[in-house]
Amino acid sequence: MASENLHAISADWLKRLELASSTGDVMSFVSHFHSDGWLRDLLCMSWNFRALSGPEKIHEFLSEVVDGKSRLDNSGLCDFKLDDHTVNSPSPFKFPGPQGIEGVQGAFSFSITNPAALGRGFFRLTPDVDGTWRALTLFTNMQDLVGYEESSEGQHGICEGQKMTSEEFVDAKLRAIEADPTVLIIGGGQSGLTCAARLGRLGIRALVIEKTARVGDSWRQRTNFPKYIPMGKLADFLESYAANQELCIWLSSIVASTPIYDSSSARWTVEIQRGDQKVILHPKHLVLATGGGTPHIPTWNGMDEFQGTLYHSDFHQDAEQFRGKRVVVVGAGNASGDICQDFVAHGAAEVTMIQRSATCVVSITTAEQTYFKVPFPESNPIEELDFRMNSMPRAFLLQLNKSGGTQHVKMFDEELHEGLRKAGFNLTWELEPGSGEVGLDGFVLTRLGAGIMIDIGCGKLIVEGKIKIKQGQDISHFNKDGVVFNDGSKLSADVIVLATGNESVSKAARAFLGDKITEQLSSKMWGLDSEGELYQTYRPSGHPGLWFAIGPFVITRFFSKHLGLQILARELGIA
Structure with a gap:
């Protein structure tokens, strides 16, 4: 199919979808999906991750009343613009298998009215039996909150308006984080470090607690038979990443007792054993990035x-x-x-x-x-x-x-x-x-x-x-x-x-958080829920101020931004 046709099909469908969205017309919006189509929404129409299959479930979700309006109308997705300048511009797709599903896919940008935010979407369209192009999948994803966009700039030399060098500025920033961290991240592996970097770029003070003596030791201590990158190189990369991102990390540090949450102040009390010193911290948010759990060691007689x-x-x-x-x-x-x-x-x-x-x-x-x-x-x-x-x-x-x-x-x-x-x-x-x-x-x-x-x-x-x-x-x-x-x-x-694997994340969480808090959570902290989204991971856990950051690089690389946006929204009082 010619690129002009791909663009025309995409632009026509997107224009009709925008009209339905901007007018809050749920029925019209849903009519743009196949009978087995999917809507996956990350933070645009709720402060959660949702994946709905079929017109009935999509209609039910978008029709829910929020502040006196339907969820679709209240969110106010508008200003849809087709992506013309990236690898995700309109292109053909085909899924392997006997069904031979093929069609047009592409990305687009949009604005969110409530809250004021910027979003990006991705669609996969195939023709219906009557020749009408409808969505097999539609993805809507919050990118940034307006006025609080993720910064990509570092500090260099003398900081404008502040008579200090870059080194002095970084040192002052780290001291401020240590004095009053908004977020305490337990675990300095790839998930913990990536989340800390995301939070820092959103202007949120994040302190990482890592039990080993050196960033990357969780990889240095593994078997040296990786898929691509030798364990030492990967460990060294994490160490350089932490330095380049100017992350605040306490090494050789552990949580010394069960964290306590005070609902009246909406803060945690966390006792940290840092070397031979005990420190009490009161963060608003606690992120567990401790990996896949402790070793699972079966017991056999003898x-x-x-x-x-x-x-x-x-x-x-x-x-x-x-x-x-x-x-x-x-x-x-x-x-x-x-x-x-x-x-x-x-x-x-x-x-x-x-x-x-x-x-x-x-x-x-x-x-x-x-x-x-x-x-x-x-x-x-x-x-x-x-x-x-x-x-x-x-x-x-x-x-x-x-x-x-x-x-x-x-x-x-x-x-x-x-x-x-x-x-x-x-x-x-x-x-x-x-x-x-x-x-x-x-x-x-x-x-x-x-x-x-x-x-x-x-x-x-x-x-x-x-x-x-x-x-x-x-x-x-x-x-x-x-x-x-x-x-x-x-x-x-x-x-x-x-080689019997590791204990479940939920078991490790219970050992860390205690029974009282863990019993308020789902029994699962990995795996897919009824909609196909990961349980409690990078999304609300069920307990205020408690988050889980788990998974391989490909998961944490993408969803660390969503964790940051949710914490930012709570700090701004808009979630």
Whole structure:
């Protein structure tokens, strides 16, 4: 289809949608969607994340009465302008799978009346049976609050109006944050640092508490078998990022007791152990960015009798010391694959992986092609690509995967999968048997990646027999020599590594916040709710002044802005 036609189709649909929006005509607005169309709204029409499927649910949401008006009329989305100058200008799209869904996609900007804000949208249009172009998906996203736009400028040299150098200015800024932080962020990994940087650019004082002695140590202490960037380089990047963004961070610091929230003052009381000093802080907002939880260590009878070395995969650092030893790794996900590969590379006498449940396996080559290279081509700005990717309703994405998307991805790895099956390795792309093949996306969005293996070489070692597979039997108990299974079979080992994942975020939150606060929250802090949005993550938690920042770079990079906007709106009294 010619670019002129793509532009004309998009402009005509957008003009009609704007008329419906600016006049508050809910019925007309909804008529611009297919019968199975989706509306995903992030903060434009409510201070939350919503994803609605079908005219009935979209109509119900937009018709809700807010300050005496319908939600659509009260929000006042107007001034729609089609994007003509970025990679998200009108273009054709096609989803893989037997349905052959294809149409026109593109971005547009708009204004929000209440509150005064700037927004950006993204649409995917396909023709209806009568030839009318309607939305398969529509994304509306708050970009900035008017008058409080995110700053992209740093301070250099002598600051205008202030007779101080850049170094003096930064030092004064950090001292002001330490004296009275508006936001206290627990955890100095990528999520905590990114949120602190976002808040700083919105003019909000944010202090980061990090238990390790150096920014990036949470990565330096990991196994050095990453997807692309070696752990040391990534750790060094986080350290330089913190310095370049002028973030206020207390290292070697922990929360010493359960935080207390005072509803009358709308502030927290948090006791910090900073080295040998105890400090009491009273932030308005508490952000938990502590990652995926503490190590999950199952207990089996006889573990204390085992005479070899036993540890959790989180503490794996040096396979070289076990050269010539017999190794058993319990688990068959990413950590297990990386660690087994590490042991083989460093000359272990024998490496056996115990697979207790089926694993979703995607080779790094296929992941590069389907999950990284296509959605994130290096020639395009990452902000534009993040925006396009996050315009997709999560539940709709999983529907597409079930209807052919996952099958399309699996074709690239047919040879690898066949070899793994012959080696006794159990594969799946379903979260539950018979629930549909959601693939890698489903495992990441619902299980924070548990149960997947991005294969960077472990698969080949399994196929070649260099990593043996023990599958199909549960562990009965340990003895002094190794592991005993329910069928009576045994595995002797000098080293046993428990690649058994991490505790849930909710369990870690309970240990940190205590029962009283945790019981006010949803039992889930990751995974998809009934609309396909992530539970409590970068959105209201259910408790005032409490937020959760969790997830990989691609999540925190985009949603840290939304967390900042929500906190800013509360500070301005408009949320």
